[in-house]
Amino acid sequence: MDGTNESTQGHFILLGFSDRPQLERILFVVILVAYLLTLVGNTTIILVSRLDSHLHTPMYFFLTHLSFLDLCFTTTSIPQLLYNLHGPDKTISYTGCAIQLCMFLGLGTVECVLLAVMAYDRFVAVCKPLHYMVIMNPRICMGLLLLTWVVGVANSLIMPIVSMHLPRCGHNRVNHFLCEVPALIRIACINTAAVEGFVLVLAVIIVLIPLTFILISYICIVRAVLQVRSGSGLQKVFNTCGSHLTVVSLFYGNIIYMYMQPGNSSSQDQGKFLTLFYSIVTPLLNPLIYTLRNKEVKGALRRLLFRNREGGKE
Template sequence: MDRTNDSSPNHFILLGFSDCPHLERILFVVLLIAYLLTLVGNITIIVVSRLDPHLHTPMYFFLTHLSFLDLSFTTSSIPQLLYNLHGHDKTISYVGCAFQLFLFLCLGGVECLLLAVMAYDRFIAVCRPLHYMTVMRPGLCRGFVSVAWGCGMANSLAMSPVTLGLPRCGHFKVDHFLCEMPALIRMACTNTMAVEGIVFVLAVGIVLSPLVFILVSYGYIVRAVLQIPSVSGRQKAFNTCGSHLTVVSLFYGNIIYMYMQPGHSSSQDQGKFLTFFYSIVTPLLNPLIYTLRNKEVKGALRRLLMGSREVGKE
């Protein structure tokens, strides 16, 4: 039975890339490979950070949470997209759509705040190195992460019901590959200015405020680094922050464009591309950014591999 003509409110139809059917098989293969690499990369970061005693520091504690967020981002959307690309059935249940929307809003908010916490960690490491372990004690680190998760969930609990509750006048075709907030707002058959205003206000709090904090933190970091007399010292200080700054640029560049202009003010093609980028490309690149630029992570990987080889020889 073809369910694409069913107008029942118990499911949505994710149109995704159905306007380019000749690309769906290619996209399926590319996405499957990218998803598997994302799983391997982020799980490796988590395992290495937990198993190697040299990485039991606040920086890598936060990095394991970032990797977990990236895993959750991809897993909340890519399996469904792979299923839709593989066959003619493009449907997703109402509950599945609501769960996907909740996860995306929650995880996006948590990542914004976590990146701000990681910027504070780098600020203390560079500007207050003698007090680093005193300030960034384990209890405070756990508290920061708990607050980030709490705020992300609160943001999602506020916006998910409002978005899903918009009247759609029998329209259940989502012109996207997942149940993403701007696409669902665009489906509404009523004036959405009030909802978009609420989204903008919440975005200022959970997206722009952490970004401002990150920029201010790095302003102090740059000033402190420029006061270091040796070139090698300045280079080392910048290297400790380079990976985080790269991740911030990738993540915020997309998320701000998406959520500071929801609904009808952004095109669907742009929305699909940007969502694809921060749900697939960014989680795929993050482990590479932190391993290729980080001598400590590469050293931990070598120690674990050498240890496993020695065990195998015995």
């Protein structure tokens, strides 16, 4: 199949929430506020982790990159969504759609793998505390981070090639607010059973392998926790693992629920809101979870604020 359909039309129409004009106006305000708070929250986590020497540890090295990922991930879709919600123009260029699809898939995959890497970091911290800094040395941390990006880039190249080059016979109306693989496959004018099967298998591998690794890590952590008799030791374990486990539950719970839905029209509408949830709500909540549940981050924020006050008085 060549790209004549796309090259002649040159754009897609993202239907999004256009069938509910009143909802569009409400969503524009809510999403704009949430997006700005997401930018502020994740930027704060990055700055605090970099500026406070107490947070120069492997855990916060990965947390900084998680916040960076959330900033990039939400920016791949939300500005375009805000533009479409604000006015009658719902179009996105073919090139813009391809770039958005690559970025959305790639960054989402990186986050899946990064959460598994962070689970391994917590496993080492709890189960092998005396060897933590030896095992999680800077070289290993950079290698694990590089692995997440290699997997993400690979997926961002495979999925778009499969979905963007399907024949569409002039159809360019996408029933979604962003260029997403299932929505693009639905407007193809050929039997897509084989393509859907390939995408499903690839998605299951990308989601289930990191999730299985996370579950194994936390099973080992729970076993280690049960052997700890000290109340302060238990509290420390819950403080270090609670935030990460909450983020994992939000991220994977939403993705698994969404991709297990059947492909009927009602689930398509439901899929839009679920995609919206992990595009804006999850990146918004992550900084709050790590700030409110983590004493080290709260302490770093207090130290930075106190230092700024001292500098202002001078």
